Amino acid sequence: MLQINQLTARVNGKEILRGIDLEVHAGGVHAIMGPNGSGKSTLAHVLAGRETFEVTGGEVRFEGKDLLSMSPEERAWNGVFLAFQYPVEIPGVSTTYMLKAGLNAIRKRQGLEELDALDFLSLIREKSKIVEIDKALLDRSVNDGFSGGEKKRNEIFQMAVLDPKLAILDETDSGLDIDALRVVAAGVEALRNEKRAMLLITHYQRLLNYIVPDRVHVLFGGRIVKSGGRELAHELEKKGYGWIEDEVKAGASVQS
Amino acid sequence: MMDTAFDKNQFLETFAGQEKAFLAGESAWLAPVRRQAIARFGELGLPTTRLESWRYTSVKPLAKRGFRLADVYEPDGLTPSMIRKLAPLQGEGHLLVFVNGSYAEDLSRTDDLPDGVTAMSLAEAISSRREEIEPHLARHAAYEDHAFAAMNTALMQDGACVLVPRGAVVPDPIHIVHVTTASPAAPLMCFPRNLIVAAEGSQVTIVETYTSLGGAASFTNAVTEVVAGDGAVVEHYKVQTEDESSLHIAGASMNVGRNAALTSHVICLGASMCRNDLSVLLASAGGDCTLNGLYVVAGSQHVDNHTVIDHAMPQCSSREIYKGILGGRARGVFDGKVIVRPDAQKTDARQVNNNLLLSDEALVDTKPQLEINADDVKCTHAATIGQLDLDALFYMRSRAIDLMDAKSMLIRGFVYDMLDRIRIPSLRAGLETMLDRKLDFGGRIGEAS
Numbered sequence: 001m002l003q004i005n006q007l008t009a010r011v012n013g014k015e016i017l018r019g020i021d022l023e024v025h026a027g028g029v030h031a032i033m034g035p036n037g038s039g040k041s042t043l044a045h046v047l048a049g050r051e052t053f054e055v056t057g058g059e060v061r062f063e064g065k066d067l068l069s070m071s072p073e074e075r076a077w078n079g080v081f082l083a084f085q086y087p088v089e090i091p092g093v094s095t096t097y098m099l100k101a102g103l104n105a106i107r108k109r110q111g112l113e114e115l116d117a118l119d120f121l122s123l124i125r126e127k128s129k130i131v132e133i134d135k136a137l138l139d140r141s142v143n144d145g146f147s148g149g150e151k152k153r154n155e156i157f158q159m160a161v162l163d164p165k166l167a168i169l170d171e172t173d174s175g176l177d178i179d180a181l182r183v184v185a186a187g188v189e190a191l192r193n194e195k196r197a198m199l200l201i202t203h204y205q206r207l208l209n210y211i212v213p214d215r216v217h218v219l220f221g222g223r224i225v226k227s228g229g230r231e232l233a234h235e236l237e238k239k240g241y242g243w244i245e246d247e248v249k250a251g252a253s254v255q256s
Numbered sequence: 257m258m259d260t261a262f263d264k265n266q267f268l269e270t271f272a273g274q275e276k277a278f279l280a281g282e283s284a285w286l287a288p289v290r291r292q293a294i295a296r297f298g299e300l301g302l303p304t305t306r307l308e309s310w311r312y313t314s315v316k317p318l319a320k321r322g323f324r325l326a327d328v329y330e331p332d333g334l335t336p337s338m339i340r341k342l343a344p345l346q347g348e349g350h351l352l353v354f355v356n357g358s359y360a361e362d363l364s365r366t367d368d369l370p371d372g373v374t375a376m377s378l379a380e381a382i383s384s385r386r387e388e389i390e391p392h393l394a395r396h397a398a399y400e401d402h403a404f405a406a407m408n409t410a411l412m413q414d415g416a417c418v419l420v421p422r423g424a425v426v427p428d429p430i431h432i433v434h435v436t437t438a439s440p441a442a443p444l445m446c447f448p449r450n451l452i453v454a455a456e457g458s459q460v461t462i463v464e465t466y467t468s469l470g471g472a473a474s475f476t477n478a479v480t481e482v483v484a485g486d487g488a489v490v491e492h493y494k495v496q497t498e499d500e501s502s503l504h505i506a507g508a509s510m511n512v513g514r515n516a517a518l519t520s521h522v523i524c525l526g527a528s529m530c531r532n533d534l535s536v537l538l539a540s541a542g543g544d545c546t547l548n549g550l551y552v553v554a555g556s557q558h559v560d561n562h563t564v565i566d567h568a569m570p571q572c573s574s575r576e577i578y579k580g581i582l583g584g585r586a587r588g589v590f591d592g593k594v595i596v597r598p599d600a601q602k603t604d605a606r607q608v609n610n611n612l613l614l615s616d617e618a619l620v621d622t623k624p625q626l627e628i629n630a631d632d633v634k635c636t637h638a639a640t641i642g643q644l645d646l647d648a649l650f651y652m653r654s655r656a657i658d659l660m661d662a663k664s665m666l667i668r669g670f671v672y673d674m675l676d677r678i679r680i681p682s683l684r685a686g687l688e689t690m691l692d693r694k695l696d697f698g699g700r701i702g703e704a705s
Contacts, residue, residue, distance in 0.1 A: 048654050052646075076656035088651040092669025101665070102656035141669070142651075158655060 001026045001197050002067075002166055007058035008222075009046050016042040018222035019058070026165070027194035031208055031233060032201045034219035035241040040201045041085060043219070044170040047199075048082035049075050062166065076102065077109040079165030083155035083172050090142035095154060096124060098142055099161050106162065127160040131187035149180035156187040167191070168199045173207035185210030205233040220244055263302045263319040268294065270325055270445070271410050282383035289394050293409035300403040312589045312621050313531055313560040317503055323445035323475045326356030326438070334437070334469070339363055343433045343465040343495070344686025350375055350430040356437060356474075357413040357446035373460075374419040375430050378449055381417035388419055392453055396481040397509040402533065405507045408479040412449035415478070420458040422485075429461040429493075429680055436467075436474040440501060443473040450480040454488040456513070461491040463683060466506075467526070468499040478506040486513040486540065491521075493683065497690060498526040500557060507533040512572075514540035521678060522578075524551040524559050525690060535564040538572035538600075549578035550674045552694050553586040554614075560589035565605065567596045567633075573604040579674050581667060581695070583614035593625040594637070600630050607637040612670050614644070667695050 007020040016039045024030050034040050046053045047060065049072035060067040067075060090098070103123075104114040115123065128135055131153040143151050152172055159167050169188065173181055188211050192198065200213060208216075208230065216233045218226040220241070225248055226232065236244075271294045278287045302318065303310040339353055352375055353363035359377035366375045374381075381389050399406035416432040438444040454460050466476060476498065484490040490510075498504055504527040512518045524530050536545050551559045565574045580588045590609045611620045624637040644666050652662035671691065678684040 048650075050650055071659070072650060072653035073656055073658045073662075076654055082654050084651065084654075088645070088647045090645075090648045090651065090666065090669060092672035093652075093665050098652060098655055098657065098665065101661060102652075105656045105658065105661075162656065 001028075001063060003061040005059050007043075007046070007060060008056045009042060009053050010056055011042065011053050015056070016053070016222055017046065020222070020224060022217065022224060024166070024197045024199065026197055028215070029192060029198045029200065029211065029213045030215045030217060031213040032199060032217050032219055033203065033205070033233065033236055036203065038219045039222045040203075040219050041170055044082055044168050044199070044201050047168055048072060048080060073105070076162070076164075077106050081159050081162055081164030081167045083159055083167065083169045085171040085174060087143045087151040087155055089144045089146075091144050093142055094140060095138040095142050095158070096120075099124075099158060103161060123161065127157060130160050130190050131156045132183055133157050148175045149177070149184075152176055152180065152184050153187070156184055156191070160187070160191055165195065166197045166199070168201065170201045171203065172200075173202055173204065181207065182210065205237040208233045218244055220248055263315075264298065266322060267407055267411070268298060274325075274411065282386075283379070285386060285390070286382055286393070290410045290412075293394075293399050293406045296399055297403055297406035297410055300401075300406060303403055309562060309591070312587070313529070313558065315505075317529060318475060321443050321473075321475075323443050326358070326444045326446065329355045329358040329360050331360070331362045334360065334363060334435075336363055336365075338469070339433055339435070342435060342467040342469065342497070343431060343463075344682045345431050346429050346680045346682045350426075350428060352377070352416045352430070352432050354414055354416075354432075354434045354448060356435070356444055357448060359414050370424055370426055372421040373424055373426055374417065376417050377414055378417040378451055379414040381451075385417075385419075388453075389417065389451065392481060392483055393451055394481075396483065396511050396537075397479050397507055402507065404477050404505045405479055405533075408447050408449060408477050408507070411447040411477075412479070413447045415448040415450040415480075416452070416464075417450070418452045418460065418462060420454045420460045422455040423457045424455075425458065426460045429463050432462065432464045434464075434466045434476070434478070435469055436472040436476065436498065436502065437469045438472045438474045440471055440473040443475065445475045445477070448476065448478040450478070452480070452482045452490070452492070454484050454490045456485040457487045458485065459489040461493075461680070463493040463495065463680065465495045465497070466504060467497045468502060470499070471501060472499050473501040474498070475503045476506070478504075480506070480508040482508065482510040482518070484510070484512050484516040484518045486516060488513065488516045490516070491519045491679070493521045493678070493680070494523065494532075495683070495687070496524045496526055496530055500526060500528050500555065502527045504530045506531070508535070510534070510536045510545075512536060512538050512540075512543040512545055515542040516540075517544045519546040520548065522547075522549040522561065523687060524553070524561070525694060528556065529558045531560040531562070533562045535566065536574070537566045537568060538574065539568055541569045541571050543569070543572040545572075545574045547574070547576040547578070548674060548677050549576075550671060551578070551580040551588060552671070552691060553580075553588065554583035554694065555586060556584065557586045558588075559586070560591075562589075562591045564593045564595065567594070567600040567603045567605065569597075570600055571602040572600065574606070576607040577674075578609045579671060580609075580611045580620060581614065581670065582611065582618035582620055585615075585617045587618070588620040590620070590622045590639070591625070592623070592637070593627065594635060596626075596628045596630050596633050596635065598629045601632045603630060603633040603635065605633070605635040609639040610670075611641045612643070612667065613641065614667070664695055
């Protein structure tokens with residue numbers, strides 16, 4: 001579904017991604033781990049189409065199409081979704097209003113009828129249960145005055161409504177207490193299916209206690225320097241990222 | 257200096273031409289006031305940008321064109337449904353219509369007002385109801401230091417006179433619609449004057465609309481005086497949607513009595529140049545005022561809002577929020593002064609001005625001013641000027657919303673709370689439609705950058 005070949009990108013003239021290779025199939029759940037500054041969030045934003053990141057080389061194919069030539073909204077229409085690490089507050093626009101516009105834009109491109117207000121409301125009611133989000137919150141301005149946990153729930157709720165083929169979760173676990181983490185993780189787990197691919201971007205492995213990934217990749221210095229099964233996450237948890245750095249410095253070939 | 261003298265002459269000459277009429281009949285009692293005002297105007301002349309309060313707003317366009325006074329209104333094809341299209345009314349509505357400055361009785365509708373409530377032509381009231389008018393007319397709108405207030409006081413034509421007796425409640429809004437119908441080839445000048453007096457414990461809502469039919473080029477110089485007596489509740493809306501070739505300069509002076517509550521809404525969408533001077537005097541203890549302002553301008557429009565809230569007495573509160581959206585090469589000015597007099601202990605004043613710029617060439621000058629002369633007060637002010645939030649735009653696009661829609665949703669989000677403050681459903685709906693039309697234009701301007 002997603003093929004990334006030798007992707008390089010920079011921000012403010014600084015090279016952040018220095019040749020990413022990654023392949024994710026439908027139904028696959030891949031975790032991307034790495035220390036701060038390794039390029040995890042940059043990768044997430046580049047895939048979603050953020051213009052402040054300049055792609056300098058490589059290519060990204062999504063279902064065979066050239067993802068990098070698409071605008072952010074075109075990517076969303078094609079089934080890419082980014083759950084933000086720092087969800088943006090949008091005064092004066094409610095979550096339901098925004099999502100209805102977004103979902104209908106997707107449906108239009110799929111040749112489906114737009115959902116009317118009633119159908120949309122029942123969809124909202126159904127999906128809001130997945131992350132136990134208060135319906136009243138959804139009629140308020142997007143993320144405006146939400147707690148950290150509410151914002152993250154709202155991200156997963158939006159993912160549930162927009163029903164993407166590829167979901168990129170950028171540090172969805174950060175800043176969550178253990179109860180909120182359980183709810184959010186259970187929501188993500190509920191949305192896992194054989195048609196949907198997920199990229200879980202995280203610094204810590206605790207999210208992976210709840211969402212067990214098929215593959216774990218370690219991002220370091222803008223490259224994927226190590227890949228493995230879920231046990232790699234445990235190893236990182238135990239040993240930290242220092243040993244990875246040592247391996248990279250030692251020039252060892254660590255791609256497995 | 258020569259220029260200024262030249263500029264003011266067309267108005268001095270207009271006064272000279274009218275003077276005989278001003279002295280005739282039952283309204284002659286007002287002639288001395290008119291004369292004092294024209295004398296003062298002659299001394300002041302038109303303001304130049306050297307004056308601090310006119311620093312950002314030039315009235316030069318007034319000198320470039322010759323304006324003439326319109327003929328007295330005669331029914332000539334304007335219909336109530338045309339008026340309704342220009343100014344959304346609530347229900348059947350109480351309605352006073354003025355065309356090019358004079359009263360259009362055939363388009364107005366005041367027959368089902370509650371007992372004792374007056375809504376009529378001010379020109380008629382000056383003749384027939386002197387005792388009720390004289391204590392108020394030209395007593396609140398000071399013209400000593402304001403050339404345009406002086407000009408209007410000297411040349412005032414007609415407008416609404418609303419008198420609400422003690423304890424009376426007017427459930428439906430009273431609509432005052434000023435329409436100009438000039439053609440660009442023959443620009444008109446109009447001097448509307450409105451007087452609203454709500455006596456002790458009464459309640460009334462007024463909607464004052466300034467609009468034009470077709471591409472009317474005109475200069476409107478309006479003054480409104482509002483008196484909210486002790487314990488009265490007055491809600492006043494001023495909606496300015498004139499043609500973008502018009503010049504609009506208006507003053508409103510509002511006097512708030514003991515424990516009275518005044519809400520003012522000022523909405524500016526039209527005119528090439530619009531200047532509003534709104535001053536509120538909290539004249540007795542316990543008064544409360546809320547000032548809501550919204551300006552949305554594009555192209556080469558210029559909008560200037562000057563407000564003064566004068567806390568003269570203790571325990572009054574004021575809440576002011578003005579928001580503006582500016583696209584194209586539009587220019588905006590907000591100058592908001594809050595004065596707290598030495599007697600005004602326990603004053604609670606808050607002022608906010610937020611501006612959203614949709615293009616690189618749009619410009620706004622915002623100048624909040626607090627003058628505090630008492631020590632036991634709570635006063636805050638804040639002003640912001642910003643552009644569309646790029647993070648918010650990317651967020652919305654990542655939710656499948658295309659760039660244009662995302663922009664217009666953000667822009668609407670910015671003004672949403674201002675629309676929410678409009679408590680007349682038909683007015684709110686009408687304004688939403690007008691804003692949508694205007695903001696689509698704004699969206700395209702935003703695209704250019």
